[in-house]
Amino acid sequence: MDIEHYVPPRTRIAILCRGDAAMRRGATAYNSRFVRVFDALAACGIEAIPVIYDESFADDVREQLLTVDGVLVWVDPIHQGKTRAELDPLLREVAAKRPWVSAHPDVILKMGVKEVLYRTRHLGWGADTHRYDTAAAFRAEFPSRLRTAGPRVLKQNRGNGGQGVWKVEAVPNADATVRVLHALRGSRPEQMPLDEFMARCEPYFGWGGCIIDQAFQPRLPEGMIRCYVSGSKVAGFGQQLIKALIPPPAEGPDAPEAQPGPRIMHGPDAPQFQTLRRLMEHEWIPQLSATFEIDEASLPVIWDADFLYGPRDADGADTYVLCEINASSCFAIPDEAPAAIARTVRERLRQAAGAGVGR
Structure with missing residues (x-):
C-alpha cells in the first residue's frame, strides 16, 4: 500500500461557509465558489460536502459536522454585522468530539488576528x-507615540475588509488634531x-480585546504581496496595487483612480517571489x-500572509513587512492552491487514521 497517498475509505470532508436558509437548501459542490477545491479533493479520493452556516440553524450544522471526518472553514470574522462569537464555540x-x-x-486566535504583528x-x-490592551493604556501612550514616531496605522484585533484599520497622522501646527483615513x-x-x-x-x-499600532509603511503605494500557504508550504502568491490607506483623488473614492x-x-x-518563499518556508x-x-499538523489547511514592502536593505534589495495574516477565510486563491489544499487534507486524514482518532 502507498501509505503516503493512502486515504481512509468513506472519507468525507465538510466545506463550511456562511449563508442563509435558502443557500443551505440549494447548496451543491458545483454552485459553490469553492468548486475548484471540491474538484481537487475528489481527484484525491476525498468526498466533500457543502455546509452552510448561520446562527439561526446552528444546531442543524452541529449535527451535520459530527458526521464527517474533517471540516474546512471559510467564515470571515465580521460579515454584515455578524461575528464568529457563536460559531467558534460550536x-x-x-473538534473535541x-x-x-x-x-x-x-x-486563529494565535495567528489569524492582528496581535500576531506584535507577538x-x-x-x-x-x-x-x-x-x-485597554482604553486607558491607549489614551496614555498613543498621543506621544504619534507625535514622536510619525504616521501610524491602528488595527482592531479581529476584522476583515479594512474594517477597524486606520492611518493616523498628526496635523502640523494644530495641537491635538489628527488626520485619519479608514481602510474600508x-x-x-x-x-x-x-x-x-x-x-x-x-x-x-470589546470585540478584539486590544488595538495594534504599527508604523505606516511609506512604500504602500508600490503594492501588497499575499503569500498563500497550505500547512507549512507556500501554495502561491497574489500581487496587487491596493488603495486602502491612500487618500483618494479629488474626484473622490468612487473615481477609477481610487480603485485597487x-x-x-x-x-x-x-521567480520574483523566491526570496520571500525561502524566508517563509x-x-x-x-x-x-x-x-x-x-505544530505543523495544526497549521491551517489554507492561510495567507500579507506583506508590504519595507525599507530597502544596504544592497538595495527589498525587505518585507507583515501587515496581517488571514486564517479565517482565505479566498480567492491561486490556481495552484486547490491541489495544495487537497494534498494537505489527505495528509491530515492519513495522520488521523494512523493515530486512530477522528480529528
Missing part, C-alpha cells in the same frame, strides 16, 4: 509595533480632535510555529 465542540477543524478557532515583531517580517473601501480622509478619534476606537477593545488594481495570481515557483513559518506552539 467548532471547538465539534470527532473531526478535525481547519482552521481551528484556537489557532512576532522580533521576526524578520516585523516592524515598529505596539499593543494597547470608499473612505475619505477626516480631520478631527485626537480625543474624538480615540473615543471612536474604544469599542474595538487587479490581484495578479502566481504559482509558488514564480525556512525561517518565518517555523519561527511563527515556535512562538505560538503550533
